[in-house]
Amino acid sequence: MQRFVRHSFRRTLAIIAAGTALASAAPALAQSLTYVIPFPAGGESDVTARIQEPVIRQLSGKDVVVQYKTGAGGATAWASLNKLPADGSTVMGINLPHIILQPIQQDVGYKTDDIVNVFIFQLTPDAIVVPADSPFKSLKDLIAAAKAKPGAITMSGSGTHTGPHLSAATFNSLTGVKTTYVPFNGTAPSVAAMMGKQVDAAMTFTTAAIQQGDKVRMLAVALDKRLASHPDVPTFKELGIDMVSGVYRGVAVPKATPEAKRKELSDLFAKVNQDSGYRKKMTDGGFVITDIGYDKVPAFMAQQKTSFEAAAREVGLIK
């Protein structure tokens, strides 16, 4: 028995020693902001949080702990949001249209109005992307091909009942052609499928296209005006397709978070948006920065809800 106690003690010491090596570089965890990302690491939500992280730390002196709570296209995390500590120490990333569409289709454990958004900081515009050596030089080519053979043109995208899915359906209904949407488990696999020519095109985001550089070609972006970094890529609007869409990202807090803390966090993210280093990294990556603070959120959400619900109903996602 004594021998055992000694051994277990030694083992414990060894584990602590190994752990200390890991932690020695760690700043004090005393005052920290937990930032929950509802998607796997490396995605757009994560990258945004990671770029915000040093700025938040610098502005507020708080350490930022990024946590991942993945599953069900984000629903797992959002369903758990209101059970998290509501003392202003926890924020969670939110995505539109996800938090609008998911609760409409089925019971996913939360309702859109359960989520208290404090700041919407970014828009990731949709884009139709093809490999650089694709026969489709312009969106017109793609539409013509789809007209000639209804359903034969395949377009990959991330998930079902998601932003890309909705956009692909909207694209079909606005142009009157039929393309086949093929859902993949995330943006990266959907882009890989397009680059490997498993599908003809990808309904994805400007960010994913920009990362691939000259290996891919954007046929059109779903914005009001052209991307500053890509002045040669037309918008859908210019081509007569009234499509301004993409994924909005922001942060929400648990419902019980006091009003003062909500405003404080909204102000913090507003300040992060003003940081020049942050702005450059985001726009270089193909993101569009938005400044929708806590006071503007209700009106924005109401407008988004109406337009997304209408779009979803029109294309048959909502019966």
Next chain:
Amino acid sequence: MLLLDSLIAALAPTNLLLALGGVIAGTVVGALPGLTATMAVAVLVPFTFAMQPAPALVLLGAIYTGAIYGGAYSAVLLNTPGTPSAIATTFDGFPMAKRGDGDLAITLACLASVVGGLVGALSLLLFAPPLADFALAFGPIEYFWLAVLGLTLVAALSEGDSLKGLVGACAGLMLSMVGSAVIGGDIRYTMGSSILLGGIGVVPALIGLFCIPVLIDLVASRDEHLELDGKVAGFRLREALRIALADKVNLARSSVIGTIIGVLPGAGGSIAALVAYSEARRASKSRDSFGRGNPSGVIASESANNATVGGGFIPTLVLGIPGTPADAVVLGALLVQGVKTGPSLFNEQGSIVYTFIFGLLIATVLMLPVGLVLGRYAYRSIIAVPKAMLVPAIAFLTVIGSYAIQGNMDDVIVMFGTGLIGWLMSRFGFPPAPIVLGLILGPLAEQGFVQAWMIGSATGNLVGMFFFRPISLAIMAVAALTLLYPTWTRRRERQRLAGGGADAANTAPAASTAATVARVPDHGAAVVAALLAAVAAFALWYANAFSMFGSVFPRTIGAAMLLACFGVVVRSLRGSGKRSPGLPPHDLARSLLLVGAMALWIAVLDDAGMLLASCAGFVALALCADRERLTARRLVAFCAAGIVLVAAFALLFGRLLGVRLPAGSIMPALLS
């Protein structure tokens, strides 16, 4: 010149120290069930932002490769993969440890990991662009056939009863469908529970299915955890080197398989190790010794999973598409660092990339001494601990490990639930390995199949899509070979013997001959199979509510499961087939006591807090497992050990790894 400069940069003292520290920390984290390689990397990422890109990458690569190796410790010693990549290591590693060769298994795992890691990292250095092109050529249908190839392993993992193995695999595939469907968007089989909305997590299910049965059987039997027979723990390096050298073809093949599967963004370490294991078994002359402690199994699995580290970085760096979940974290870190991955990386920021690759190579080499020393330490502590302490210590690890995955109770409940079902099934002849296989390969098989179906119908070439693509054909050929080759060789063997005048029946294994003679109905197995059939029937009925694309897979698998269950019921009632051990007759009370105590522990975890609940749980489980007379001195020792262990791990998880452990409401209430 660039290469030489980068090599010199990688050899800078800070980089060497980071590689060493990363490998040590990674091995420790990887060895703890629940803490995966992905988590090890994710925990470290914030610390790397203050560093230069190259050393940051070296540190991340080192911790990643260390964690993949560390997963072998718990696989060998506790029959619980420390990371999902180590699943196939349990198949032969644990039987080796059981018979007292745990030290040899760990040393072999270390050697194999180093070789595999080197092959992977060298491929990253030399063949990155062509391998990245290969990754892109791998479409949905190829992933589907790869999953089928992985599923052929079921026959090998069924422990003598393929039909029951098939039932298990179908059950695993059904489990993989729980939650919201990527294609179709249906919410499947959650029974309205928000816990299951995100699906059954692979990591908690792994811990449950592999570890809970070990715990329950450990208290039910009088045997020690590992049979030592007076053997002492050593490095056994010379012996391991001899075995590895004799098995060099397997080592090379598994490393290459690991690299190639690592390159595929949809696969990963666990699938690489499973395929390498399957190939090692097929190519081996002593096929039947696999699963019973054949060192070749450990070599195949461990070389393949470490090869995926280098392999996985290929699409990550060349295409900006993560090869494995851990790579996704690294990719995020790179983007934040301002390193732009993708086609231009190797030209524009070549010095960072090559310094990283050399750093990864160095870290892999450092894994040899680090792994040997830490491995011996882990082995010695497991064999030094008496059973009365080992049982609660392992139980505590399963609880805190599954809690740490996402920092909530859901995974603990899933872990314990799957563990109980797995234990019950394994007592009636349904081994856990096929269930895990189904759970891991399910999403790959389903998404690949339905995507290929959609693309094939859209282009009007369904048959060509499924059967006539070159890479698919190659995978199909290997799968067919894996399935049919053993039967074919066995038949030839039988023919040869029959030709020699011997009675063919004599060549059949003795056990099955005995079973044919005895023909005792196995009512227990029949009842379990009937229950599973009911589950399958329910799943089939429930699938009516799903969308077309969301229901293809549930219907197919549900029907297959129903048929296989029916077959098992008939065979069990007729008394043909292998007889299952059934519930432990003498010590059922002790087993149930353990289950009850653990359930109570988990039930009060949130309210009582991790510390209080776990200390109490530790002592309760120690009492369940203890077979000696309880003296005051022993009770004090249990309590003291419980408090020390629980406090140490709570510190490790809570403070160093940043997991929010439940503080509980009782303790603060009592104090105020």
